[in-house]
Amino acid sequence: xxxxxxxxxxxxxxxxxxxxxxxxxxxxxxxxxxxxxxxxxxxxxxxxxxxxxxxxxxxxxxxxxxxxxxxxxxxxxxxxxxxxxxxxxxxxxxxxxxxxxxxxxxxxxxxxxxxxxxxxxxxxxxxxxxxxxxxxxxxxxxxxxxxxxxxxxxxxxxxxxxxxxxxxxxxxxxxxxxxxxxxxxxxxxxxxxxxxxxxxxxxxxxxxxxxxxxxxxxxxxxxxxxxxxxxxxxxxxxxxxxxxxxxxxxxxxxxxxxxxxxxxxxxxxxxxxxxxxxxxxxxxxxxxxxxxxxxxxxxxxxxxxxxxxxxxxxxxxxxxxxxxxxxxxxxxxxxxxxxxxxxxxxxxxxxxxxxxxxxxx
Amino acid sequence: xxxxxxxxxxxxxxxxxxxxxxxxxxxxxxxxxxxxxxxxxxxxxxxxxxxxxxxxxxxxxxxxxxxxxxxxxxxxxxxxxxxxxxxxxxxxxxxxxxxxxxxxxxxxxxxxxxxxxxxxxxxxxxxxxxx
Numbered sequence: 001x002x003x004x005x006x007x008x009x010x011x012x013x014x015x016x017x018x019x020x021x022x023x024x025x026x027x028x029x030x031x032x033x034x035x036x037x038x039x040x041x042x043x044x045x046x047x048x049x050x051x052x053x054x055x056x057x058x059x060x061x062x063x064x065x066x067x068x069x070x071x072x073x074x075x076x077x078x079x080x081x082x083x084x085x086x087x088x089x090x091x092x093x094x095x096x097x098x099x100x101x102x103x104x105x106x107x108x109x110x111x112x113x114x115x116x117x118x119x120x121x122x123x124x125x126x127x128x129x130x131x132x133x134x135x136x137x138x139x140x141x142x143x144x145x146x147x148x149x150x151x152x153x154x155x156x157x158x159x160x161x162x163x164x165x166x167x168x169x170x171x172x173x174x175x176x177x178x179x180x181x182x183x184x185x186x187x188x189x190x191x192x193x194x195x196x197x198x199x200x201x202x203x204x205x206x207x208x209x210x211x212x213x214x215x216x217x218x219x220x221x222x223x224x225x226x227x228x229x230x231x232x233x234x235x236x237x238x239x240x241x242x243x244x245x246x247x248x249x250x251x252x253x254x255x256x257x258x259x260x261x262x263x264x265x266x267x268x269x270x271x272x273x274x275x276x277x278x279x280x281x282x283x284x285x286x287x288x289x290x291x292x293x294x295x296x297x298x299x300x301x302x303x304x305x306x307x308x309x310x311x312x313x314x315x316x317x318x319x320x321x322x323x324x325x326x327x328x329x330x331x332x333x334x335x336x337x338x339x340x341x342x343x344x345x346x347x348x349x350x351x352x353x354x355x356x357x358x359x360x361x
Numbered sequence: 362x363x364x365x366x367x368x369x370x371x372x373x374x375x376x377x378x379x380x381x382x383x384x385x386x387x388x389x390x391x392x393x394x395x396x397x398x399x400x401x402x403x404x405x406x407x408x409x410x411x412x413x414x415x416x417x418x419x420x421x422x423x424x425x426x427x428x429x430x431x432x433x434x435x436x437x438x439x440x441x442x443x444x445x446x447x448x449x450x451x452x453x454x455x456x457x458x459x460x461x462x463x464x465x466x467x468x469x470x471x472x473x474x475x476x477x478x479x480x481x482x483x484x485x486x487x488x489x490x491x492x
Contacts, residue, residue: 020373053452054445062475067482102482115434116442143480190396196405198412205416220395224387228380235377357484 026238039251040244043084045096047107051136055111058133060140064099069360071171072141073098075107076130076161078153080214080259083109085252085340086151089244094339094349101353103360106137106146108154110257118207118261125263126160127285138169147172147356151339152309156180156277159291159317160284166293172359174299174352175317177309177335180291181278182271184313187221192272203265208258215256221307245341253336278316294321297359300328301348303338327355 011019051058075095077083086107087095098105108130113120137146145168150158155178162173179185191197202209219226229246236242276282282289300317302309311330318328329351333343394400419434426433432440 052448054448063478065478065482067479068477069482069484070480104477104480114441114445115438116445141480187392187396190401191404193398193401193405196401198405198409201412202408205412205419221392222388223391223395224384228384231380235373361483 023238027234030240030243031234031237040089040247042089042248042251043087044090045087045093045099050106050140051133053129053132055113055117056129056133057109057111058136059107059109060137061095061099061105061107063104064096065102068102068104069357070143071145071147071360072104072106072137072143073147073149073356073360074134074137075105076148076150076154076158077108077110078151079110079125079157079263080153080211080256082252082255082257083107085336088248088252088340092245092248092340092342092345094344097345097349098353101357103356104141106133106140108133112257113208113260115207118203120260121262122157122160122266123284125157126164126289127287130157130161131165134169145169145171147174147360149174149176149352150178151176152178152335159294160277160282160289162294162296163289163291164284164287164293166295170296172297172299172356173294174301174356176301176348177303177306177314177338178300178317179309179313180317180320181313181315182275184310184315185272186310186312188217189272191217192268194273197268199265199268203261207261209261209264211256211258214259215254218253218256218308249336249341278320291320292322295323298323298326299352299355300326301338301352302328302330303333303335304330305333306335306338308335325359 046062047059048062049057050060075083075086077086087093090096095105095107110125134146138144148158148162148170150156150173155175158173159175159178159180162170182189192199229250233243233246236246270276270282274281277289277291280288280290280292298318298321300314302311302314304311306314315328318326331338331343331347331351333347337343338348423433423435
């Protein structure tokens with residue numbers, strides 16, 4: 001482009017002032033609307049509850065394709081986050097994307113633990129709930145095997161399940177931002193330092209760990225982000241797409257759920273302090289979780305700027321399992337933007353589809 | 362080109378850049394502070410105080426509610442446990458009835474959503490997911 005053309009393309013001072021004034025007016029009008037309007041509805045992809053057990057709900061999403069891959073897909077969510085991050089608005093829903101690509105999708109939603117659920121341990125989730133749901137999926141789909149996609153702590157639960165069930169029916173395992181080496185979670189480890197963190201007193205007194213504590217600990221990992229995000233929201237208040245996206249993510253981030261007390265105690269003691277998962281020393285339901293037992297097709301996806309599950313805590317996953325068909329991918333983005341939002345639409349979703357489709361027949 | 366035009370035309374672009382850099386710097390600074398033993402000790406002490414307060418308040422409320430013949434938190438939790446047990450029993454009965462009635466009843470709710478598509482889909486040729 002010539003210098004004269006570049007000068008012509010440059011807006012005049014008058015245009016700049018006009019843009020700035022227009023945006024300021026829009027910010028005020030839409031800012032008021034933001035304050036008085038309700039949060040957007042999320043998790044609306046049509047689904048059926050095929051099984052309920054306590055707070056657990058097993059969903060089957062209604063297919064959106066004329067034919068589907070033979071192997072059903074099960075999402076396993078984290079215990080401390082709501083599952084609708086995987087099913088935001090239409091066009092921004094990971095689950096809707098997979099349905100449109102022709103997958104038969106199921107999801108385990110752990111629900112919000114009740115006070116009486118404080119006795120639940122990792123053993124209950126890995127040895128009882130997940131196998132129970134899987135047997136129902138196999139009965140519902142009529143297929144002998146399935147794929148599992150685990151997100152964050154859900155990936156860890158799926159990993160433990162896979163290690164304890166090497167003879168199937170698992171066919172493919174996808175772990176998204178899944179921690180395996182807890183020495184890599186430096187800040188979390190420091191905060192739960194055995195010398196100062198009175199874990200037993202917290203669990204014995206509170207039962208379930210309150211969601212406010214979970215929210216605060218995630219928030220503290222990026223202390224300045226909350227204020228900066230509010231300033232960015234004001235700056236972009238004129239932009240409807242930005243505001244819509246902000247509200248969805250903000251609602252989800254603040255919508256934490258309690259952590260079942262005994263599970264928190266076990267996770268902190270055996271994983272955070274003793275790092276037993278990577279050492280193959282964790283025992284669930286009387287059986288040792290040996291990651292070398294995992295031989296299914298395996299995909300690990302990590303986020304470059306993940307502040308919750310740092311790369312250091314997830315990078316060794318591939319080396320720990322026996323699968324010959326295994327691969328890891330490091331994508332740009334953070335813990336949440338890996339699975340939801342515009343970055344996920346461009347990066348993770350197509351790559352996951354590409355990997356999983358060939359293994360779903 | 363459009364992006365260049367937008368950024369150069371926006372009088373606040375330098376401020377935005379400064380804000381992003383400040384956010385990164387502040388996060389690093391706070392993380393350094395929070396990674397110290399001193400911070401963990403203070404947080405640990407504060408948590409202990411909070412939990413102790415919570416415990417004595419809970420015990421006080423429990424006595425107060427008992428004196429007024431009102432259900433306490435532990436009563437409600439016990440009730441919740443009994444309801445959970447009833448739920449489990451109902452689920453087991455439902456599953457048993459489903460088995461007796463055959464596969465159509467087991468998949469009753471899913472069947473209500475209409476016929477399922479065939480499980481015959483093959484990956485399109487453009488997809489290459491091999492490791």
